[in-house]
Amino acid sequence: MPETTRKGVLHADTLLAHGGSGHDPATGAVVPPVQTATTFVRDEAYNLISPAHLYSRDDNDLYRKVEALIATLEQGEDSRLFASGMAAVAAVARTVKPGGTLMVQSGIYWGTTAFLRDHCTHTGIALIETDVTDLTTFAEEIAIAKPDLVWIEVPSNPYIKVADIPAVSAPCREHGALLCVDATAATPLVLKPLTLGADLVMHSATKAINGHSDILGGVVSTRDKGSAAWAYICAERKMAGAVMGSFEAWLLLRGLRTLGLRVERMNANAIALAEHLNQHPKIDRVLFPGLETDPYHDQAVAQMTGGFGSLMSVLIAGSRADTLRVTGALKLFQRATSLGGVESLVEHRHTIEGDTSGVPENLLRLSVGIEHIDDLKADFDQALGTI
Numbered sequence: 001m002p003e004t005t006r007k008g009v010l011h012a013d014t015l016l017a018h019g020g021s022g023h024d025p026a027t028g029a030v031v032p033p034v035q036t037a038t039t040f041v042r043d044e045a046y047n048l049i050s051p052a053h054l055y056s057r058d059d060n061d062l063y064r065k066v067e068a069l070i071a072t073l074e075q076g077e078d079s080r081l082f083a084s085g086m087a088a089v090a091a092v093a094r095t096v097k098p099g100g101t102l103m104v105q106s107g108i109y110w111g112t113t114a115f116l117r118d119h120c121t122h123t124g125i126a127l128i129e130t131d132v133t134d135l136t137t138f139a140e141e142i143a144i145a146k147p148d149l150v151w152i153e154v155p156s157n158p159y160i161k162v163a164d165i166p167a168v169s170a171p172c173r174e175h176g177a178l179l180c181v182d183a184t185a186a187t188p189l190v191l192k193p194l195t196l197g198a199d200l201v202m203h204s205a206t207k208a209i210n211g212h213s214d215i216l217g218g219v220v221s222t223r224d225k226g227s228a229a230w231a232y233i234c235a236e237r238k239m240a241g242a243v244m245g246s247f248e249a250w251l252l253l254r255g256l257r258t259l260g261l262r263v264e265r266m267n268a269n270a271i272a273l274a275e276h277l278n279q280h281p282k283i284d285r286v287l288f289p290g291l292e293t294d295p296y297h298d299q300a301v302a303q304m305t306g307g308f309g310s311l312m313s314v315l316i317a318g319s320r321a322d323t324l325r326v327t328g329a330l331k332l333f334q335r336a337t338s339l340g341g342v343e344s345l346v347e348h349r350h351t352i353e354g355d356t357s358g359v360p361e362n363l364l365r366l367s368v369g370i371e372h373i374d375d376l377k378a379d380f381d382q383a384l385g386t387i
């Protein structure tokens with residue numbers, strides 16, 4: 001869908017290719033410089049030479065460029081970059097005051113759950129973990145708990161569930177809860193939670209937004225720039241200081257230039273691989289909303305555009321040992337955590353999250369990259385042939 005910008009109405013791919021605002025009007029540079037100065041001078045009358053530049057914890061032109069671009073993609077009013085996805089999660093979580101209540105979707109990115117459990121215990125915030133894809137139970141729980149913040153992940157990982165964002169946002173609004181969606185696994189090209197009723201959307205920029213597995217970053221965008229929560233998040237970024245480095249911000253803008261192409265290829269590869277693995281005798285189940293048989297397919301079709309993301313999980317028809325044998329036999333999929341990079345990755349989540357997590361021992365989470373699809377299929381076929 002075209003986005004309205006100061007250059008007129010342009011498609012997201014076009015904006016991305018030009019790094020948002022395009023060339024620097026003063027120098028004509030097609031690519032912005034890396035501004036490394038941390039501090040900025042004042043004139044003889046003690047006025048800042050540039051009123052928008054005082055100190056680089058907040059005053060960084062690269063942040064501003066990236067934030068403007070991401071806010072436009074999200075159809076939001078404003079964005080803030082953070083040093084990592086977790087710093088972004090923390091900034092949003094801290095909008096809840098001690099004595100308040102936070103509700104989080106169960107079975108999401110383990111780092112978020114682990115942080116929220118610790119943070120809420122430490123600060124005297126009640127934490128409720130709930131399956132937001134069970135809307136009846138969710139509506140009952142929210143009416144009783146009246147949380148300040150509801151945190152969901154769409155699609156969630158490693159179970160790749162797609163929550164119904166409008167249906168979750170309605171009771172949030174009714175009971176005064178702020179709704180934040182972690183849409184990392186979708187990217188803003190596939191899912192725009194702010195247009196579906198969410199108040200805030202967060203991404204780990206470490207993942208597909210940057211796409212090259214070479215920086216840590218996070219970003220939060222808002223539907224309402226004037227809200228108290230947004231003022232808190234902006235102050236948190238500036239004063240708590242979990243800021244991105246200038247070099248990272250420059251790399252992120254470079255990564256964003258190819259987001260359209262990368263997402264297109266990754267989405268196409270993911271659908272093709274999911275269909276291939278879904279009919280393989282050594283695979284019990286493929287968890288991927290792009291499959292028509294997936295329980296979240298209709299939800300995904302209703303909310304997502306241009307594909308279904310590039311994250312999926314597969315349940316191997318075999319034991320833990322079989323599953324680890326398949327993982328070990330993969331030659332192209334690299335055995336590493338993370339997702340959204342140009343290279344395909346495979347993860348045995350049970351090894352990472354442990355017995356108490358409930359993650360099945362035969363589950364492999366795949367992040368599908370931009371390689372040739374035939375090579376990805378062939379790699380899985382030969383690895384599945386070892387069991």
Ligand SMILES: *Cc1c(COP(=O)(O)O)cnc(C)c1O
Nearest residue numbers: 084085086109182184204206217
């Ligand atoms: C990786 C990830 C995070 C955390 O981001 P970092 O950049 O690693 O701090 C949060 N949510 C999701 C869904 C992620 O995949």
